[in-house]
Amino acid sequence: MTSLLVIIVLVLLAVALWQLTKIFDLxxxxxxxxxxxxxxDNDNNVQGYIMFGFLAFIxxxxxxxxxxWGNLALHTPASEHGSLVDNLMNIxxxxxxxxxxxxxxxxxxxxxxxxxNKDRKALFxxxxxxxxxxxxxxxxxxxxxxxxxGLYAWNNIMFVDKDEDVIxxxxxxxxxxxxxxxxxxxxVLGKANVRLxxxxxTLGVDMSDPNAQDDIVVSELHIPKGKKVHFKMRSQDxxxxxxxxxxxxxxxxxxxxxxxxxxxxxxxxxxxxxLPFMVEKVANINKLRAERSAxxxxxxxxxLDPYTFDYLLLCNKICGASHYNMQMxxxxxxxxxxxxxxxxxxxxxxxxxxxxxxxxxxxxxAPTTDTAAKVIDTVKTVVDTVKAAVAKVAMK
Ligand SMILES: [Cu+2]
Numbered sequence: 060m061t062s063l064l065v066i067i068v069l070v071l072l073a074v075a076l077w078q079l080t081k082i083f084d085l086x087x088x089x090x091x092x093x094x095x096x097x098x099x100d101n102d103n104n105v106q107g108y109i110m111f112g113f114l115a116f117i118x119x120x121x122x123x124x125x126x127x128w129g130n131l132a133l134h135t136p137a138s139e140h141g142s143l144v145d146n147l148m149n150i151x152x153x154x155x156x157x158x159x160x161x162x163x164x165x166x167x168x169x170x171x172x173x174x175x176n177k178d179r180k181a182l183f184x185x186x187x188x189x190x191x192x193x194x195x196x197x198x199x200x201x202x203x204x205x206x207x208x209g210l211y212a213w214n215n216i217m218f219v220d221k222d223e224d225v226i227x228x229x230x231x232x233x234x235x236x237x238x239x240x241x242x243x244x245x246x247v248l249g250k251a252n253v254r255l256x257x258x259x260x261t262l263g264v265d266m267s268d269p270n271a272q273d274d275i276v277v278s279e280l281h282i283p284k285g286k287k288v289h290f291k292m293r294s295q296d297x298x299x300x301x302x303x304x305x306x307x308x309x310x311x312x313x314x315x316x317x318x319x320x321x322x323x324x325x326x327x328x329x330x331x332x333x334l335p336f337m338v339e340k341v342a343n344i345n346k347l348r349a350e351r352s353a354x355x356x357x358x359x360x361x362x363l364d365p366y367t368f369d370y371l372l373l374c375n376k377i378c379g380a381s382h383y384n385m386q387m388x389x390x391x392x393x394x395x396x397x398x399x400x401x402x403x404x405x406x407x408x409x410x411x412x413x414x415x416x417x418x419x420x421x422x423x424x425a426p427t428t429d430t431a432a433k434v435i436d437t438v439k440t441v442v443d444t445v446k447a448a449v450a451k452v453a454m455k
Contacts, residue, residue: 098175100175100176100177102175103174103175103176104174106174107170107171107174108171110167110170110171111167111171113167114163114164114167117163118160118163121156121159133304133305133307134334134336134337134340135326135331135334135336136305136306136307136325137305137306137324137325137326137331137370137391138303138305138306138307138308138322138323138324138325139322139323139325140212140215140216140307140322140323141306141307141322141325143212143215143216144212144216144307145307146212147205147208147209147212150205150208151205154201154205216322217320217321219287219289219319219321223287224286224287225286225287225288225289225321226241226242226246226282226283226286226287226288226289227241227242227246227247227248227289227291228240228241228242228280228282228288228289228290228291229242229248229251229262229290229291229292229293230280230290230291230292230293230301230312230372231262231292231293231294231295232292232293232294232295232299232301232312232374232385233294233295233296233299234295234296234297234378234379234381234385235374235378235379235380235381235382235384235385236278236385236387237278237280237301237372237374237385237386237387238261238262238276238277238278239276239277239278239279239280239387240262240264240274240275240276240277240407241274241275241276241277241401241404242270242273242274243272243273243274243275243406244273245270245273247270248270248271248274248291249264249265249266249268249269249270249271249272249274250264250265250268250270250271251263251264251265251271251293252265253295256295258411258414259407259410259411259414260407260411261276262276262293264276264407266407266408266411271407271408272406272408273406273408274406274407274408275401275404275405275406275407276407276410277404278387279387279388279390280372280387280388280389280390281389281390281391281392281397281400281401282324282389282390282391282392282397283324283391283392283393283394283396283397283398284324284325284326284327284330284391284392284393284394285323285324285325285394286323286324286394287321287322287323288321288322288323288324289319289321290310290319290320290321291317291318291319292310292311292312292317292318292319292320293312293316293317294312294313294314295314296314296378297314297376297378297379298311298312298313298314298376298378299311299312299374299376299378299385300312300374300375300376301320301372301374301375302372302373302374302375303322303370303371303372303373303389304371304373305331305370305371306322306324306370307322308320308322309375311376324391326391327391327392327393328368328369328370328390328391328392331368331370331391332367332368337368340368341366341367341368344366345365345366348363348365348366351363369388369389369390370388370389370390370391371386371387371388371389372386372387372388372389373385373386374386
């Protein structure tokens with residue numbers, strides 16, 4: 060609401076300024092001034108220097124942005140292939156930076172050098188093969204190199220050897236949460252289908268499949284350091300995107316198909332927390348939080364909890380109203396801790412059994428919900444009929 064008011068005030072101010080300049084123009088009527096619509100040499104000079112001013116603004120803002128916000132970018136990658144992605148990204152940035160600095164400079168310099176002048180006539184030529192060759196060949200070669208390097212990186216990252224010893228984990232996306240399913244002892248995920256979703260079996264795992272018997276469903280992802288983890292993604296409803304920023308991994312989750320991504324984590328959560336850049340970052344966040352907490356407490360609110368770093372799995376597709384909150388904590392353990400953590404989890408088969416056992420005594424309660432649903436349906440039908448009748452009368 061406040062921002063709307065601010066926008067309205069700004070618009071009104073702009074209108075007022077515009078009207079003021081019109082009044083100012085009217086007061087100048089009759090005064091000796093050049094009011095011709097053709098630009099004079101003086102006009103051209105002024106425009107030329109203003110353009111240089113804008114060029115300086117672009118350069119200064121770029122440098123300022125790099126100095127002020129450059130440290131906010133993701134730092135050390137936490138996966139084996141991460142440095143490959145970062146390399147590709149950095150090369151692209153450097154290229155863009157160099158090209159932008161040179162082309163913007165040339166653009167403004169030539170506009171200034173060839174600005175309007177009464178004594179100069181523009182030279183007309185239909186085309187220049189040499190020029191066109193230069194501006195076509197150079198970008199093509201540079202882009203081809205970038206794309207080839209990108210393809211090389213992509214193939215390297217996406218290749219999973221069939222015989223390789225990997226950990227199979229399913230990531231299940233739905234509005235608005237993630238669930239993970241571990242393949243268990245056999246390291247084979249059981250079949251699944253959204254049509255089989257029922258009760259605690261929220262992922263629709265086909266429990267008649269022998270491979271599904273030891274599958275484990277959890278809401279916090281644990282993975283071991285130094286071991287390749289092969290993720291298979293599914294989505295229940297709309298497009299989601301599994302995004303692990305620290306591991307430089309992202310893959311769309313598409314309803315009706317299984318997508319995949321594999322990576323090897325290289326730092327445990329504890330190790331990553333100890334990296335100097337992370338210690339500094341967390342200290343900085345907590346400094347800001349402490350200031351904010353002091354403000355909140357002064358207003359009678361509660362203080363914020365101090366921040367500790369955790370890897371996250373985020374959703375990177377705007378998938379609905381609570382998309383911003385669609386995340387899952389990811390913990391990278393040492394292989395021993397990972398084994399211990401997984402061994403303490405119950406399998407989905409056990410969960411289903413336990414749920415069935417817990418439900419039995421409460422069986423009498425089930426019909427009530429059925430009755431309630433039936434009553435609601437009847438009321439809906441009555442309302443629809445009345446609506447139709449009213450509409451008919453209105454038509455007449
Ligand atoms: Cu999502």
